[in-house]
Amino acid sequence: MQEVYINLGARSYSIYVDTGLLPRLGEYLKVFKLTPRVLLVTNPVVGSLYGTAAETALKNAGFEVIRAEIPDGEEYKSLATAEKLYDLAYTRELDRRSPVVALGGGVVGDLAGFVAATYLRGVPFIQVPTTLLAQVDSSVGGKVAVNHPRGKNIIGAFYQPRLVLADLDVLKTLDPREVRAGLAEVIKYGVIADQAFFAWLEENLERLLALEARALAHAVAVSCRIKARVVQEDETEQGRRAILNFGHTLGHALEALTGYTTYRHGEAVAIGMAAAVRLAVALGMFPEGDAARVINLIRRAGLPVEVPAGISPGELLASMRRDKKVLAGRLTFVLPVEIGRVEIVRDVSEETVGRVLRLCYN
Ligand SMILES: NC(=O)c1ccc[n+]([C@@H]2O[C@H](COP(=O)([O-])OP(=O)(O)OC[C@H]3O[C@@H](n4cnc5c(N)ncnc54)[C@H](O)[C@@H]3O)[C@@H](O)[C@H]2O)c1
Numbered sequence: 001m002q003e004v005y006i007n008l009g010a011r012s013y014s015i016y017v018d019t020g021l022l023p024r025l026g027e028y029l030k031v032f033k034l035t036p037r038v039l040l041v042t043n044p045v046v047g048s049l050y051g052t053a054a055e056t057a058l059k060n061a062g063f064e065v066i067r068a069e070i071p072d073g074e075e076y077k078s079l080a081t082a083e084k085l086y087d088l089a090y091t092r093e094l095d096r097r098s099p100v101v102a103l104g105g106g107v108v109g110d111l112a113g114f115v116a117a118t119y120l121r122g123v124p125f126i127q128v129p130t131t132l133l134a135q136v137d138s139s140v141g142g143k144v145a146v147n148h149p150r151g152k153n154i155i156g157a158f159y160q161p162r163l164v165l166a167d168l169d170v171l172k173t174l175d176p177r178e179v180r181a182g183l184a185e186v187i188k189y190g191v192i193a194d195q196a197f198f199a200w201l202e203e204n205l206e207r208l209l210a211l212e213a214r215a216l217a218h219a220v221a222v223s224c225r226i227k228a229r230v231v232q233e234d235e236t237e238q239g240r241r242a243i244l245n246f247g248h249t250l251g252h253a254l255e256a257l258t259g260y261t262t263y264r265h266g267e268a269v270a271i272g273m274a275a276a277v278r279l280a281v282a283l284g285m286f287p288e289g290d291a292a293r294v295i296n297l298i299r300r301a302g303l304p305v306e307v308p309a310g311i312s313p314g315e316l317l318a319s320m321r322r323d324k325k326v327l328a329g330r331l332t333f334v335l336p337v338e339i340g341r342v343e344i345v346r347d348v349s350e351e352t353v354g355r356v357l358r359l360c361y362n
């Protein structure tokens with residue numbers, strides 16, 4: 001078992017990374033001061049695979065489970081879906097100590113977390129992430145949100161979970177496309193914060209693609225440790241936390257412009273990271289050889305590195321102007337200076353971004 005502790009004062013919590021955790025969910029919850037009714041939020045795919053195990057674990061520990069299944073897909077990470085959960089929570093008389101448990105990937109986690117943050121102005125929230133992406137990133141750090149039809153995560157909050165249980169066993173049923181999408185955020189951590197981890201990924205990528213248990217445990221724990229460090233330093237993204245957004249300025253624009261249905265989040269971030277390293281090279285900040293290493297690793301993970309032909313640089317720029325990192329109208333990018341170190345750059349001209357974007361098509 002690996003434990004990563006996020007030290008945030010009264011909002012501190014542990015992330016446990018191990019096999020065999022889901023059947024122990026109830027035991028883990030018992031240590032908190034909760035009332036017995038639990039809102040278990042999942043989707044039909046995860047619910048059919050792991051819903052019974054989660055319910056049994058909770059019931060054995062004395063909880064009463066209200067299961068809510070939201071439709072599968074990023075396009076359902078919306079206010080409309082959140083409203084259905086508020087209705088259910090209100091109708092079933094959930095109180096201020098009734099926990100919301102998110103059992104699923106990042107979509108379930110972000111949406112259930114948003115509901116937990118806002119229902120009765122906040123109820124206890126537990127993350128049981130079931131995708132690689134959710135275990136290494138979305139379940140950790142407290143960003144919860146729903147999408148606006150034109151902008152990613154536009155409506156949200158910072159609301160920390162009480163506990164994260166990352167059970168590596170559940171990753172065995174993931175579609176390979178989802179494993180690759182999760183690897184995009186894992187590669188992100190190497191580029192932004194840890195050169196040695198990046199080199200380890202270059203050596204061990206095939207073990208991760210094959211879901212080898214020891215390699216996965218290492219990648220999940222190191223990723224969570226890196227994210228924990230950044231979140232502890234700047235919980236509400238007043239500054240440095242934005243480094244976790246490497247690849248996301250363009251990635252989020254691509255997701256929104258394609259109606260949230262074409263790319264997995266990790267795939268859009270992969271294209272965004274490839275564009276960001278090209279931009280850093282164009283600005284003379286980052287050596288070409290290092291850019292080639294990053295793009296090569298993204299490619300080896302089976303992820304896209306090119307902007308699709310159907311979307312113009314003008315459309316991308318218009319969407320990126322509404323990115324949450326924009327201040328006083330200036331586009332903001334997270335750009336590497338070396339592998340393992342990035343800077344937040346606010347003074348790139350749109351002309352330069354447009355020129356680099358044109359190099360990012362196939
Ligand atoms: N809050 C944050 O800090 C943060 C960080 C990164 C990403 N995100 C958000 O996370 C979302 C992406 O999350 P995701 O990549 O997990 O996508 P997802 O939640 O859509 O899950 C991907 C697919 O895998 C299926 N699935 C989940 N667990 C499974 C399992 N164990 N076995 C088989 N199938 C399973 C799901 O049903 C879905 O079809 C995006 O909305 C993104 O914005 C948030």
Ligand SMILES: O=C(O)C(=O)C[C@@H](O)[C@H](O)[C@H](O)COP(=O)(O)O
Pocket residue numbers: 137140141143152153185237241242244245248324
């Ligand atoms: O936790 C963070 O901070 C991140 O930026 C992690 C990202 O991987 C994640 O996609 C996050 O949801 C993006 O947040 P946003 O504030 O850019 O919407």
Ligand SMILES: [Zn+2]
Pocket residue numbers: 137185248265269
């Ligand atoms: Zn992300």
